[in-house]
Amino acid sequence: MTAPEEPPLTGPRLDYGPANDADGTRVVRAGLPAEEPYEPPLPGPVFAAHYHLPGEVEGAPYAYGRDANPTWSRLEQALAELEAPGDPDAEVITFSSGMGAISAVLFSLARPGQTVVLPSDGYNQLAEMRERLEGLGVQVRTARTGGDAQLAEVDEDVSLLWLETPCNPGLDVCDIRKLADAAHERGALVAVDNTLATPLGQRPLLLGADISVASGTKALTGHGDVLLGYVATRNQQVAAAVRAWRKTVGAIPGPMEAWLAHRSLATLDVRTQRQAGNALAVAEALTARPEVRDVRHPGLSDDPSHPLAARQMSRYGCVVSFTLADEAHANRFLSQLRLVDNATSFGGVRSTAERRGRWGGDQVPDGFIRLSVGVEDSADLVTDIRRALDEAAG
Incomplete structure (x- = not known):
């Protein structure tokens, strides 16, 4: 007999008080x-x-x-x-x-x-x-x-x-x-x-x-x-x-x-729900690409952080990270994106991505990409990312 799944430590339906609003x-x-x-x-x-x-x-x-x-x-x-x-x-x-x-x-x-x-x-x-x-x-x-x-x-x-x-x-x-x-x-x-x-x-x-x-x-x-x-x-x-x-x-x-x-x-709930779902779809698509290494997103079932994140978090965020072969490969990929802006920061309604090594402060490989997934249609985002990867490989 399997043990019951441990409930989240925090989440959208904790007892917040008399109203118990979600x-x-x-x-x-x-x-x-x-x-x-x-x-x-x-x-x-x-x-x-x-x-x-x-x-x-x-x-x-x-x-x-x-x-x-x-x-x-x-x-x-x-x-x-x-x-x-x-x-x-x-x-x-x-x-x-x-x-x-x-x-x-x-x-x-x-x-x-x-x-x-x-x-x-x-x-x-x-x-x-x-x-x-x-x-x-x-x-x-x-x-x-x-x-x-x-x-x-x-x-x-x-x-x-x-x-x-x-x-x-x-x-x-x-x-x-x-x-x-x-x-x-x-x-x-x-x-x-x-x-x-x-x-x-x-x-x-x-x-x-x-x-x-x-x-x-x-x-x-x-x-x-x-x-x-x-x-x-x-x-x-x-x-x-x-x-x-x-x-x-x-x-x-x-x-x-x-x-x-x-x-x-007022839109934080709907934005972050949509972004988390989109980010997971993008992360899953990236894991299927042979040229992409070390895809990370806490929502991926095989991510090293997923078991703890599933207990501690009620949604997994909008950021996906992964690594391409080198700086040139990463820059080719970024230049081919149509729906994802090459910009720093994260969490916005418009998807952004950047090669983090350009700032010089993070201990990451030269081809490391941080991708912030927005609220666009998930199928359109996945299509755009796959196409940009194809172009970058060619």
Whole structure:
């Protein structure tokens, strides 16, 4: 008799509270104010450097434009509802970019003499972060995502464990719950870069992490026209430190960017569902090509990360990675694509791809391709990719 399949650790039908709304309903209404007659459901962006401020500053909801803005407040409330549904202690602090959010966590929480563990195969700007942290007297260790490498680095000296899962661009997955439990036993905080999964694909705070960080530039907003980042946490001390960092360095989001991000949340569920399905179809088509090596997507049943991803994630994301023979082969392939733009970033409604080696910061082969799958018709995408591969081979 076979054992029953283990249920997902997070997913779209967890008990979120009395309403128990599914994600598709939640994202449409997240962060909206109470209905007012003849007013728009989502009020427009508030452009203000200062506000009328009678009396004392303490307790004032809005006093100065670097501290708070009603447009950010609505977006932050919406994101808190998605990152930790039904939890009144969840807080979100938005930033002008994903790097603003990453920097705020690392530089507000890490102190000289403390030790931070970063992924060695994560977002390439983490290498820059390592240099800056070490320059401030912070000890930095690195470990590859997945397996026991990260677990081996977590000891009593570590104050912050930084995870990225799935990691970018290699798409390996690590066990958030297992690593968070180990880190907490040793007194460390755990932050998870959740950019690729989005809060509809994975909820780090519900898996034991202290902090969830994401670039809203990617799938969260999904249209390639906004730079944004955010930090989510249920730890009040962490939230205060991160918010103070934002105020000090002025890494605030613009009201128009915040409003565009909130507007885009309404389609997050349908976009990411479609993208995940398209990405799996593309990945399966790529595995059938003899000239394509090392196809990775957590949704592939034979992907090394699939068993854990199936337990930890409720959808597998839009990114597919694979390798062609060399730089020239990869560039020929990219030049022949009709429906896939040669561009960096990922998560947009329009498919994009690039040879990651051109940036010089990722430890990948010269022919390594990161493909972000959009919402186009999946059959058209597969046809275009197959044709471009044929042309590149010829």
